[in-house]
């Protein structure tokens with residue numbers, strides 16, 4: 001008897017073993033036998049996503065069923081842990097889809113994302129609004145003192161419970177139905193918003209075919225525009241697009257005021273052209289649904305709902321903080337505008353400074369004051385060198401080594417892949433994808449194809465991280481040469497990458513609050529122009545000469561230049577975000593009118609547009625930053641203060657401070673309260689002074 005039982009169990013193992021060997025035709029459903037288990041990009045096709053995602057949802061539904069039909073009393077392991085580890089396939093596939101739909105999309109992926117949005121919203125609601133599941137979660141939560149939980153487990157339990165409440169688990173059946181409808185509609189509108197924006201961004205080109213139209217433009221900028229034209233089959237012409245690396249240099253240097261106006265107007269009218277890609281009605285719909293959702297869940301406004309989970313906690317706190325910085329920055333911006341108007345008058349220009357003039361006259365004044373412009377510094381910021389520079393900083397601070405790997409599948413030839421190690425041990429994979437293309441969303445971001453965690457048996461899962469930017473393209477005779485700001489953006493995204501790479505947590509799914517997650521990224525920006533770092537990487541792309549000390553000095557002096565504008569255009573967008581999400585009643589908004597009135601309320605001057613106008617404010621209408629765009633400057637209070645911790649030791653590479661930053665912040669992910677983490681690192685709460693000082697607004 002025993003013998004035959006043993007035989008049967010062997011047979012089962014063999015069958016199970018064999019089963020694993022049979023590969024699906026869908027690579028998303030297989031174990032990935034690529035190096036380090038990166039997604040097999042070369043095999044994945046658009047048709048594979050939906051079946052894999054549906055299968056992932058099925059698997060998760062079965063896992064949830066196992067949890068809720070468990071006869072045992074709910075405890076941490078059989079409920080919270082089981083729930084946290086459910087949906088592995090779904091998570092794995094969704095990450096790949098989400099990342100590629102942002103970085104390398106096409107019509108098929110866009111159609112899939114439209115198709116998936118309501119299915120995903122429903123799947124999520126089916127879990128979050130499942131009564132039996134919620135009762136088990138609540139039981140564990142209410143009996144939490146009976147279980148021996150680690151700090152991370154306690155936080156996971158609290159977050160899980162709170163997320164259920166926030167997702168509507170405690171609502172009546174009728175209200176649950178209402179919420180489902182809202183979530184479904186919201187998901188569709190958000191996707192549509194992003195797709196309209198991409199269409200509008202790609203839909204405009206400033207095509208120039210006369211030399212005189214290029215007046216004022218530096219050779220490098222002209223060469224880039226020629227390369228762009230060539231790539232679009234318009235050899236011999238010059239093309240400028242609404243992508244920032246193409247548009248900004250034109251606004252900075254073009255003597256042709258009419259063309260600056262044309263280009264910038266196309267930029268700030270994106271999504272507001274009353275055409276098929278117009279976003280105004282979509283925004284009105286999103287805002288209205290969000291108020292309805294917040295009220296249904298018992299919050300006064302969507303801002304209250306969102307901020308509860310952030311470090312700031314309440315809208316009052318955010319408005320108060322933004323107001324403080326606004327009051328410091330607006331007079332500085334006004335003085336900057338006056339200086340530009342004086343220059344216009346002095347030159348005999350008989351016009352009032354307009355938003356499309358700002359970059360041009362700023363550049364002139366900067367040149368006059370500091371004898372500095374982007375074209376002087378670009379040759380020292382070759383993109384490969386800048387990446388070497390950020391790797392150097394990570395090496396000095398955290399002992400990390402980055403080794404290029406060309407044997408790992410990539411989704412586009414522009415991707416650079418690195419294996420990250422420390423003392424010879426694998427840490428993770430980092431992919432960096434730098435150049436703009438029509439298939440890529442605007443801006444820069446960092447994400448993961450796989451986040452660090454331990455599997456259900458405790459085995460370490462290493463992260464696969466991706467960094468995407470839209471940096472200056474190489475031209476026919478020059479490699480990609482960055483502006484100082486673009487170099488800073490690379491360091492910024494690299495900071496997010498380090499946060500992911502150095503994460504050392506047990507459970508998947510812990511999320512870092514929006515208004516804390518920019519600390520690890522923004523602190524990296526402090527190293528980019530430090531002389532000690534510049535001398536390592538800022539080498540002339542032709543001669544190899546290290547950036548001269550006098551240019552470094554000029555860069556330092558100019559770093560507080562134009563900060564009134566930079567701060568005000570950013571704050572204007574943050575305030576606009578807060579205004580939309582502070583509405584307490586679902587009303588039918590006239591978007592142009594709402595935006596104008598909101599900006600008038602704060603006294604924004606007509607020479608400055610908010611960094612994002614409503615119709616292309618992807619962060620808040622499609623990108624998860626709703627009532628959260630303030631986070632960048634909120635985190636600047638933290639990063640300015642945190643960098644002081646290094647400075648105070650007299651060594652910007654101080655290993656002890658770095659170790660503390662890694663142990664208390666980078667490695668912890670979202671497993672601890674942010675303020676607690678910060679105080680554990682710094683010993684005290686930060687003040688606003690370092691921020692104002694850094695921006696020259698004191």
Ligand SMILES: [Zn+2]
Nearest residue numbers: 492496518521
């Ligand atoms: Zn960031």
